[in-house]
Amino acid sequence: MSRTSDAKIKANRLNARASTGPKTKQGRRRSARNALRHALSLSVYSETALAEEVAALAREIAGMNGNAEIQELARRVAEAQIDLRRVREARHQLLCQALSNPHYDARAKVREKLAYMLQLLRDDAPDVPLTALTKYLTTTPEGPHKLATILSQEIQRLSVMDRYERRALSRRKFAIRAFDLAKAYK
């Protein structure tokens, strides 16, 4: 394996300094979220509003006379519950966004339409009536077919969300069990 020369390293560093990355605070904040997809891997405490919801729910679960142990176990139940809600909301948002997009179509279908358009731009293109062409290009899945298309196109993202939901459910189940035991035999 060849070693990177000192000259190259120096040039790389100089180039990096000349890089036109975001300069403003807002720009940096925005670019920091570039790789952010659903944020479900982050703790619920990373969002103030969710953290407040956890605290409020935990207080309600623990009740008035909960000791420190009960409060801690209640917090775990609340944390899992809010996390579960967050995952379900993310999935719901994904489905709603796709459903509200009037141009939503299967990627394969979009590619097929593009290929057809390119074919029509050739000199030896067949003579296609404009109304039929417009209908073909603008037709997108509707009704149950649209939801089925979304489920098939977003299968990977939905599977990831499903894993998060499963984990949140599992955490909540064990948290409730621990809470019940502590409360019952305190």
Add this chain to the structure above:
Amino acid sequence: MRVRLNEKTKWKSKSSKSMTVASTWWRGFGEPLLLAGEDAALYRELHARVYAAIQPIGIIEDMLVDDVTFLEWETLRWRKLKTALMRERGLKALETFLRQHLDYSAYRDRYEEFLADILEERLPEDQAKTLAHNSALSEPEADEEVDEILLGTDRRVDILLDDAKNDKAQELAQEYAQHDRDAVALVDELLERRGMSMNTLVADALAENFEDLERIDRLTTLAEGRRNASLREIDRHRVVLGEALRQTVQQIEEGEFAVIEPAPNKGKKAA
């Protein structure tokens, strides 16, 4: 807006109107997650029924009831989607079949209507209708006249015929789905003539979309499994609380009815 529950069944809205609800779905657990076209009132009704059946005690059971409702709704959503998809695919298959095999006599009237509409742009209404009627009956003189008129436009007879056939096929398929007697008789006859039945047509259509249906089945099973798990959790929660309650009662009773040891006899003789 989140509002706090006032005891079990009453809550106050922002406008301070007191309402009685048999559910707590909104309480700390957010609004129902409904897709476009789903009815929030039906969701609330489902929640109210689950709530009434389970009668949750405490916030943990409320949480689990909310879960059961959500998952039951999901189960119903996927089941409905599957049914709608199967119906739609069946109808589409029937429509395609009819487009291929519909006899001219079945869509002649539709062709006549379409043709008359076009001819009315060039001829008086009565004349246009008569010409369209005669042309639809394939009278050579009428056909020639129609060809001559259409030559000056961008309309073509073969496309008109296709449009009329497709339109009729679509209408017939819809009527068949609504069990219209004439449509059913006509479709059954056409299918029989080609040695087919509606079942084979639907089966062929579904085979092409098997993956979609399988995916929906998986989602249904998942939601059902999770709903049942939530119901089991409610059971388990009640067993633990019941056991704790039994022990508490036992402890109280033991305290209340403590065994009093007989005092030792001090020199008194028994009678």
